[in-house]
Amino acid sequence: MSVTGVEGEERSNFSAAESRQIRARSLRLLGSLLAPVRWPVIAAMLIVVLSTIAQVAGPALIAYGIDRGLPALLNQDWFPLAATGAVYLLTGVIGAGLIAWYTLMSARISQGVLIDLRKRVFLHTQRLSLEFHESYTSGRIISRQTSDLDAIRELLDSGINQLVQGLLYMTFTAIALFALDGMSGLVLFGSLVPLLILTRWFQVRSQTLFRQSRTASASLIVQFVETMTGIRAVKAFRAERRNEKVFGELVEDYRKVNGRVIQLFGIFDPGLVLIGNVAVAVVLLVGGFRVADGQLAIGALLAALLYTRRFFDPMEDMAMFYNSYQSAAAALEKISGVLEEHPGVPDPVAPVDLWKARGLVAFDQVSFGYQSDRVILPRFDLTIPAGQTIALVGSTGAGKSTLAKLMARFYDPSDGRVSLDGVDLRDLHPKDLRRAIVMVTQEAYLFSGSVADNIAIGKPDATPAEIVAAARAVGAHDFIEGLPSGYDTDVNKRGGRVSAGQRQLISFARAFLADPAVLILDEATSSLDIPSERLVQQALQTLLADRTAVIIAHRLSTVAIADRVLVMEHGRIVEDGTPADLIAGTGRFAQLHAAWRESLV
Template sequence: MTTPNREAPKGPAAGGPPRTGPGAWMAGPSLEKPSNFTESGKRLLRSLRPERALIVIGLLLTTVSVALTVAGPKILGNATDLIFNGAISSKLPEGADKEQVVEGLRERGDGDFADMVSSMDVVPGEGIDFGAVGRVLLIALAIYLAASLLAVFQGRVTTKVVQRAMYRLRAQVQAKLSRLPLSYFDRQQRGEVLSRVTNDIDNLSQSMQQTLSMAANSLLTIVGVLAMMLWISPLLALVALVTVPLSMIVAAKIGGRSKPQFIQQWASTGKLNAHIEEMYTGHTLVSVFGRRDEAAETFTEQNDKLYQASFKAQFISGLIQPAMMFIGNVNYVLVAVIGGLRVANGSLSLGDVQAFIQYSRQFTQPLSQLASMANLVQSGVASAERVFGLLDAEEQRPDLEEPATLEHVEGRVAFERVNFSYKEDEPLIEDLSLTVEPGQTVAIVGPTGAGKTTLVNLLMRFYELNGGRITLDGVDIARMSRADLRSRTGMVLQDAWLFGGTIADNIAYGNAGATRERVLEAAKATQVDPFVRTLPDGYDTVLDEEGGTVSAGEKQLITIARAFLAEPAILILDEATSSVDTRTEVLIQRAMRSLRQGRTSFVIAHRLSTIRDADLILVMEGGSIVEQGTHDELIEANGAYQRLYAAQFAEAVTT
């Protein structure tokens, strides 16, 4: 093939599926399945199965890192105890026994201070042991450094897990796009599909990157910190746990309200991208027909919907963080007050209370992180659902496991009682039979919507038949692989398609292994060479996707040269000369005659003057062949063809 499936006809005007125009496109029914966050979330997790080994390594690194981080406050608490005990001991009489000091304090009526001193590890008069404090601080520094290094390695592992998963997902989407039937793209906006392939996968990647690392770290931190809190003081741990149910309720309530907004946000993003893509590619026509204001209004409407959905999603989910912060501060106050009382009566050391306050902060922080992850999770799963919707779309019928092959194609094509319809209740082609001999040129003419382009699309297996069969050299094309069938076919469409690259690359697209000499031969044979040589960079002139550096007629010539270079057994020309002037058309017709030599050719034409030399002309109306024969035979028959020809001749005379 020389052109992608995207160039197939659009809408009933070309015998294609019904479409309703740009305005109704935007308001058309969505092809997305109903939202199912639970199932989409599970499916997303299942996509990580191939990375089980790396996930286990990441969890081990996270576990050790969290364990070291959790141990830090307790060790710092020991340093605080050494300083506090030394400060208290410096105020006690040197040389006295600790028990004697405590008894003395009780005799003076200072029982609270006596209780505190009795619970402390002090040597009266000794003071602060700065050497011991320094050693403890060095241990804490080493622990925190090790925890940080492990966290770095864990982040690297998580990044590899996520990016590998996204790599596979992109590959699945690309493979899926190649298996989707043309009818899928006829019903979907191109910008909407592109949004799923790019924006949604990128958003999913970012969401997974942040949530996977944060979720594991937060959950392990909660477990580790809770264990340390229970070890230090079950009473204070109970106080800290009182706020957990409240935190969970708040997060669930807020997350539940933000979920539908995230779904709407990404649906609106796809619609807005689709509108922008349509307006950008059709900018000239929008301007010519004075629809710029209307396009701007549609953009404003879609942009407003996206703004509203994004604002609500982000604002509602953003309420989680301040709510959790407030609950955490309440917990901090309760722990500080009760902990101070426990230190005063000697039940806890100052270092333990300090460590517990740090743990209470560490305990509420991961809870806040888990709660604030709701917006990331909601957004990521919403994008995943849209991507999965694409992956779950109905595919074209797969090729046979052992498809039929043709070593040499002569080009005999037969339509045997073919039936086809885009809608079940609206048949387009019924009981059509036709035989084309090798090397024949068959022209297909008829009014708009007669099914001309549909006929060649069925030959290319862009659509599957509802009944009957089409054979190539006696082999049912349904038994051949699509790639094999299309590799034998060259196609030039009315809408010239060029990709970003040089003119030489665009011509060579029809034959990847073609040499520069063969590219030049094809260009000369199809009248491309004269205008290319006038360009500063010649065949190395770089074209953008719209081919803006060459005219519409010159773009068509390049696509014809592409088909020439492909040397197909079957040639399909769908109004291939419609974009060129009369002089160029004459030159192209000469080139076409040599191009069609020895090849079975199907020519769809509106200009009947271009197909007078065809071996067979088919006149189609309403999906049926109403007349067939040569030009002279059909003129003599004085039927539908003669009326079409006379109408064009009369139009040419009046103009």
């Protein structure tokens, strides 16, 4: 399914065919989750059947005690009544014990299913290509992992128990009532007609409302997460009032949807009570005349009344189950939509190993566009010899970052091939690709943890000495030593404890520690001040000497260390040469360089 398809599921209106496809997809996911625990599920079902039988036996035992035990007691025979009481107590104990056992088993099953699903969502979204994450907002991903999984948890923890126990209880109660008194059973059967009509009415209207409620809830989460994530931009542009208005509208939408849900229950719940009371009244009326005529024993009438009353007891709980079910079903639809996404950059079927890459990169007749009607690179050819450092310059939108993303295989070309040492990147083993090509972007993201942990991401088994050496190489050692705990300093959320330039230096150390054959720097020096940039340039001249490097930079001072400069415009290379040769010329790079020099004056 495409990202557009997933976005469509945030809306509540689907065609019949789309709804069937979504339900089928959700059922496939549910089946795959339950398959590993099918035997515990079967055992739990057997236990709940036995416990329900024990519970339903109560009114029949009461009828026996009244109709048989009391007359026997009047004849000085206490055994029937005592035996009935003992059996009643025994069935109560057995029923309670089995229910406790079932509750524990169902809890273990539900937790196992949730753990499986939570891992699947995390691992799958992590595997999905950059294209998906650039289209699917982080707030919506968080909603899938939080509110949607919570809705499924509520269903598994309590809703399923209510449904299973309720259905079995109602079924066995109806069977017991028919066995005890067929006429009372027919009265109960007649009450099912208005009950089914009311339930169907509730089902049709609640299905749409519950999906709208989940959508409104997800929109709230998305707005909140994105506001908090972008709080710096919010503060910088004084967007608090605008966000307050947008969030207020979303809250109001959520309130209105929940208000309609409450109104629905305000009709459904009293309707259930009314049908149940009418059924009990009819059983009492018909049974009373039959007792007066001697056709029915008084104990049997009492048991029939108890069974009729108890038949409707689970209905309210089952209505609450339907609430949980609709929320969980809508959540499962969204989660299954994410899990149905296929990586735009799939792993190769027959991967080719490249244990030691030299760094020869080639673009052969490559065409690429993020959208089918917008081509970024038209028939692009380029060869970068192993060990060469090239700089890509050009105006915004020229295709420089796109070239870097294709080289790192964040995307695959629409046509043609990108190769490393003659091996198509689409055929290269993923572990070899990630080891051979490393990209440092403008966004120097740091994870929660220490500075050393963040540097070691480039090489998880690195020693402390290797981590320090990498930091020294990029000029980060001095400022790290100045932090409160040095390399053990916690950088806080997203690196909030260090400056933007320091975050970039840490990301450099991380990349250099990985020791790739090809290093891509995509505007990676943009956050550095002039002294820090000079330190990095000094380090780059040494560290990039034996590897292929691609530097994308608007700061032309960074370009000076390159062996070769490529000037791009509209997805094509318009100039290619050494920095000195291009500066001495009269082309586009010479103009850019002159403008840059003037800006420094």
